[in-house]
Amino acid sequence: MTTPVSSMALVLFGSFLGSFATVFVKAGAQRLEMNLRSLLSNWRLLVGALGYGGSSFFFVLGLRQGQLSILYPLVAAGYMFTLFWARLFFGEALTKGKFAGVGMILVGIVLLQLGNR
Amino acid sequence: MSSATLTPPETDLARRKRLSIMMVFVCTLFGAPAQILIKTGAGRVPQHVNWFTALAAMMTDVPLIEGYALYGVSFILLTLALKHGDLSILYPVIALTFVWVSILSVLIFHDSMNAYKFAGIAAIVVGVSVVGLAGKQ
Numbered sequence: 001m002t003t004p005v006s007s008m009a010l011v012l013f014g015s016f017l018g019s020f021a022t023v024f025v026k027a028g029a030q031r032l033e034m035n036l037r038s039l040l041s042n043w044r045l046l047v048g049a050l051g052y053g054g055s056s057f058f059f060v061l062g063l064r065q066g067q068l069s070i071l072y073p074l075v076a077a078g079y080m081f082t083l084f085w086a087r088l089f090f091g092e093a094l095t096k097g098k099f100a101g102v103g104m105i106l107v108g109i110v111l112l113q114l115g116n117r
Numbered sequence: 118m119s120s121a122t123l124t125p126p127e128t129d130l131a132r133r134k135r136l137s138i139m140m141v142f143v144c145t146l147f148g149a150p151a152q153i154l155i156k157t158g159a160g161r162v163p164q165h166v167n168w169f170t171a172l173a174a175m176m177t178d179v180p181l182i183e184g185y186a187l188y189g190v191s192f193i194l195l196t197l198a199l200k201h202g203d204l205s206i207l208y209p210v211i212a213l214t215f216v217w218v219s220i221l222s223v224l225i226f227h228d229s230m231n232a233y234k235f236a237g238i239a240a241i242v243v244g245v246s247v248v249g250l251a252g253k254q
Contacts, residue, residue: 022208025192029199049192053185060159061171079209086205097251098205104244105212108237112219115233 003066010062011074014055019081021051023089072113076106137202138249141210144194147187149217153225154184206252212241 028044039045055078063071079102086092158181162174175181198207216238222228 022204025196026199026204029196032196032200045196052188052192056155056185056188057172057175060155060162060175061168063159064162064164079212082208083205086203086208090204092203092205094205095251098209098248101244101246101248101251102209104240104247105209106244108240108242108244109212109215111233111237111240112215113237115219115231115235115237116228 003070007062007064007066007071008074010058011071012077014058014062015074015076015078016081017051017058018055019078019085021048021055022082023085024048024051026086026090069110069113069117073106073110076109079105133201134206134252137198137200137207138210140194140198141202141207142213144191144198145211145213145217147191147194148211148214149221151184151187151191152214152218153221154180154187158182158184203252206248209248210245213245216241 024044025048028042028046028048031042031044032038059075083094083098083102087094158175158178161178161180162171166174195207195211219228219234219238223230
């Protein structure tokens, strides 16, 4: 089975969208107060939730066709994107430990997928 | 300033961090069945149809709806966790979802356990631990 470039593009776009959604969820969460009014006026959380929905939609479309062993690393790439956004938008330190840990996680996700074949 | 006056806020911060990580952990326990339900539902979405037809099929599929409802719960937990915790520490913890999905697939669908899966689970658990420890420094 070959993997169409369109499937790869859809999945990669889904990862990218998902990692950006996470930025909005984090920004919304930081402004969150425990009352209904603040919750309903928190557009960042809404954008984040819609972003996750959109991301999932592109994953479903992309994963319909193609080899999961190629597509899954692209799903996992979202974890790397998120690390960079954490640095860029929230000034969090990117330490070797974080890269090492996320690197291991990516390897783990690919291994799991290989085991599923 | 004496160390005694500094101690309470530091302990409070450490407690909040721990609580945030625990919330994301629970979030993955909801995310895993959500993912299985969504995978089941997605498999029933017809192929080779246009995006609108695919979207209509997705919005009326019961496992997909149940899956997204569980995702809703995990989204709330993630939001609460992210209120105080670091994104670069908390987000990688979500990868534990893959671990629970693999274990559930073995238990429910009687998928075989093999060396790849075992190594994958180990790598993710170690990876999440490494990120968590990186956050303590």
